[in-house]
Amino acid sequence: TRYWAVVPAAGGGTRMNLGRPKQYVELRARTLLEWSVAPFLDLGWIDGVVLVLARNDGEYARLPLSRHPRVHTAIGGAARAESVLAGLAVVAEHSRGFRDVRVLVHDAARPCVARSDIERLRDEADERHGGLLALPLTDTLKRSQHNRSVETLDRREFWRAQTPQLFGLEALRAALRESIDAGIEVTDEASAMERAGVQPRLVRGRESNIKVTFPEDLRLADFWLARQEQ
Ligand code: CTP
Ligand code: MG
Numbered sequence: 716t717r718y719w720a721v722v723p724a725a726g727g728g729t730r731m732n733l734g735r736p737k738q739y740v741e742l743r744a745r746t747l748l749e750w751s752v753a754p755f756l757d758l759g760w761i762d763g764v765v766l767v768l769a770r771n772d773g774e775y776a777r778l779p780l781s782r783h784p785r786v787h788t789a790i791g792g793a794a795r796a797e798s799v800l801a802g803l804a805v806v807a808e809h810s811r812g813f814r815d816v817r818v819l820v821h822d823a824a825r826p827c828v829a830r831s832d833i834e835r836l837r838d839e840a841d842e843r844h845g846g847l848l849a850l851p852l853t854d855t856l857k858r859s860q861h862n863r864s865v866e867t868l869d870r871r872e873f874w875r876a877q878t879p880q881l882f883g884l885e886a887l888r889a890a891l892r893e894s895i896d897a898g899i900e901v902t903d904e905a906s907a908m909e910r911a912g913v914q915p916r917l918v919r920g921r922e923s924n925i926k927v928t929f930p931e932d933l934r935l936a937d938f939w940l941a942r943q944e945q
Pocket of ligand 1: 722723724725726727728729730731737738767791792793794795796798799822823824926927928
């Protein structure tokens, strides 16, 4: 089995409202992109990392990361699934000849992921169905209609999906292509795999593995990174 990581970093970060992509915002002297990729580069069992960049990216080439021997790049698309597919194509080129290639897909906007959780995902993911880091809900879950609560759902049935998500290279390529062709917007790899009839294993992650989405998330990410460094 060979392992690769794909890190989609081609988004525009519109909800951050910074006028530039959030993956290049700095926290503790490193960009979110560098924080998000570092644990994968630290793990020797991962053959390489493919970063998926926006076509008009003007910042990546300035980072020391761009000269790392195990880092490769691809050009992303308009939707996240297209960006991931572009990254998977580069993985396929570099892993030709290997039969069992598995890929960890991780958001460039999740800078606080713990190395030990990546390893646990590798160990606990299902050989056929793959897996993802996720957390059970703690809040009570409401169904809303016109801002009114019309039903309370059984919270034990719901988990929040995080990344990384681990799947077989060719199965994931096929599933993402099918979702794109069907015009369905998938916001994570697992949803494309579910459409293909797969039931990925939910591997319990951590609260600290947040996705930086809104401006206030930066302070929270800073808090978790400070704790990691201790
Ligand atoms: N992403 C990507 N290609 C896209 C859209 C998103 O590579 N066409 C990446 C982002 O760079 C990010 C991850 O997918 O690392 C998760 O997406 P999200 O948090 O939605 O980031 P953005 O799309 O950049 O933010 P926003 O939705 O607020 O514009
Ligand atoms: Mg987005």
